[in-house]
Amino acid sequence: MNWDVLLHYAPSLIGGFGVTVMCWSAGCALGLLIGFAIALGYEARFRTLRALLRCYVEVVRGTPFLMQLFLLYAGGPSIGLRLSATAAGILGLGLYSSAYFSEIFRGGFAAVPRGQVEAAMSVGMPPRFILTRIRLPVALVVAAPPIVNTLIVMSKETVVLSIITVPELMYQMQTMAAETFTAFDAIFAMAVFYWLLVEFVSRLGRRVERRATAFLASHA
Amino acid sequence: MRPQVIFHSFGYLTEAAGVTIAISFAGIALGFLIGAAVCIGRLSGRRWLETLGGVYISVFRGVPLLVQLLFIYYFLATLGLDVPALVAAIGGLGFASGAYQAEILRGALNAIPSGQSEAAVALGYSPLDRWRLILLPQALRLAIPPLINEFILLLKASSLVSVVGIAELTRVSMNIAAMTYRPLEAYVGGGLFYLAINLALAGAGALAERHFGSAR
Numbered sequence: 001m002n003w004d005v006l007l008h009y010a011p012s013l014i015g016g017f018g019v020t021v022m023c024w025s026a027g028c029a030l031g032l033l034i035g036f037a038i039a040l041g042y043e044a045r046f047r048t049l050r051a052l053l054r055c056y057v058e059v060v061r062g063t064p065f066l067m068q069l070f071l072l073y074a075g076g077p078s079i080g081l082r083l084s085a086t087a088a089g090i091l092g093l094g095l096y097s098s099a100y101f102s103e104i105f106r107g108g109f110a111a112v113p114r115g116q117v118e119a120a121m122s123v124g125m126p127p128r129f130i131l132t133r134i135r136l137p138v139a140l141v142v143a144a145p146p147i148v149n150t151l152i153v154m155s156k157e158t159v160v161l162s163i164i165t166v167p168e169l170m171y172q173m174q175t176m177a178a179e180t181f182t183a184f185d186a187i188f189a190m191a192v193f194y195w196l197l198v199e200f201v202s203r204l205g206r207r208v209e210r211r212a213t214a215f216l217a218s219h220a
Numbered sequence: 221m222r223p224q225v226i227f228h229s230f231g232y233l234t235e236a237a238g239v240t241i242a243i244s245f246a247g248i249a250l251g252f253l254i255g256a257a258v259c260i261g262r263l264s265g266r267r268w269l270e271t272l273g274g275v276y277i278s279v280f281r282g283v284p285l286l287v288q289l290l291f292i293y294y295f296l297a298t299l300g301l302d303v304p305a306l307v308a309a310i311g312g313l314g315f316a317s318g319a320y321q322a323e324i325l326r327g328a329l330n331a332i333p334s335g336q337s338e339a340a341v342a343l344g345y346s347p348l349d350r351w352r353l354i355l356l357p358q359a360l361r362l363a364i365p366p367l368i369n370e371f372i373l374l375l376k377a378s379s380l381v382s383v384v385g386i387a388e389l390t391r392v393s394m395n396i397a398a399m400t401y402r403p404l405e406a407y408v409g410g411g412l413f414y415l416a417i418n419l420a421l422a423g424a425g426a427l428a429e430r431h432f433g434s435a436r
Contacts, residue, residue: 020358062372062414062415064380065376066382067407067414070390070394071411074404075397075404076404079404117311160284160286163286184294184298187287187291187295191283191288193285199282200283
């Protein structure tokens with residue numbers, strides 16, 4: 001293990017880690033937003049819209065993330081969509097995760113007992129309050145564990161962004177490896193680092209999830 | 221958008237899809253063997269085997285697949301072994317998938333009511349027969365849906381294998397994009413192939429589920 005090299009490249013590695021975290025949080029925030037919108041869209045009365053949303057989710061979940069990134073980054077300019085690598089990465093992560101998040105939200109809404117919604121309707125609650133005060137709290141309790149799980153999966157997917165030259169951690173690490181001929185050391189350090197990161201995030205996620213579920217359950 | 225590009229490269233894409241399917245099959249098969257071994261270790265009752273299995277699952281699920289692939293690829297190189305990229309690719313997919321499959325199998329075994337095992341013991345089944353006739357048939361049946369799901373995930377993950385230079389679907393799409401200067405068409409074409417394979421897999425999974433699942 002060559003510690004001098006790692007120390008020398010520390011600034012660029014830390015910068016890369018910053019980009020990783022930024023892409024991850026921005027991409028997942030985008031994904032949660034789009035996913036939630038899709039889940040709401042399933043309730044629309046237009047059958048075509050529902051069919052289109054279903055198609056979107058199936059296509060996104062049925063093709064590899066790397067392929068989608070190439071399509072956005074390299075294929076985008078053909079239809080006038082010129083994005084920087086980082087922007088393409090964030091948008092790609094957002095679109096990719098939105099398909100998974102939408103299914104989670106849909107499952108959450110489906111788990112709301114019918115009687116609760118009927119009761120709210122019979123006491124004359126307006127639809128938007130039925131959504132925000134009855135359905136959403138219950139749906140979020142059900143959705144919290146799989147959301148945390150998907151967030152962790154997405155943190156690992158950010159590594160793929162290095163292939164379209166987003167300057168995140170993996171990219172910086174490979175640059176270092178190429179410049180110093182320390183490929184093995186670099187990849188080994190990388191593996192250990194990601195393992196620790198994912199372990200940490202999983203443990204943290206489980207804790208947050210317990211708290212959130214307890215909080216929402218007590219207020220629902 | 222010029223769809224002719226996709227039609228012209230149809231032959232290349234079909235061939236590449238074959239490579240993708242072959243690698244995924246090899247990966248899932250290797251993963252099943254590893255997963256079964258890790259699962260046996262986790263349920264063996266020996267403390268050190270249980271810990272070892274737990275560490276294996278944690279590491280191979282925690283480290284991103286791309287890092288694992290490059291690790292295996294470079295690790296073999298530093299040992300002076302000139303192993304073909306194909307071996308590194310299948311090994312990488314298999315090791316990673318093994319961790320997930322171990323958990324799938326454990327979950328399936330745990331889902332069998334304990335009364336089944338107790339009844340087998342009470343009826344005087346030997347341990348081998350208990351596993352062969354009572355536990356495994358039920359566990360495998362329960363494991364079919366998650367295993368199909370894992371296969372679809374692995375097939376998508378196999379696109380990362382393009383990084384170590386294997387001419388599978390993603391790599392060939394990249395080459396077509398480079399040859400024709402038409403990246404949009406090339407990647408749409410490649411994506412359609414992935415989609416078709418995955419839909420076929422999901423369909424086969426539903427059939428298998430209906431065929432084997434009815435016995436429950």
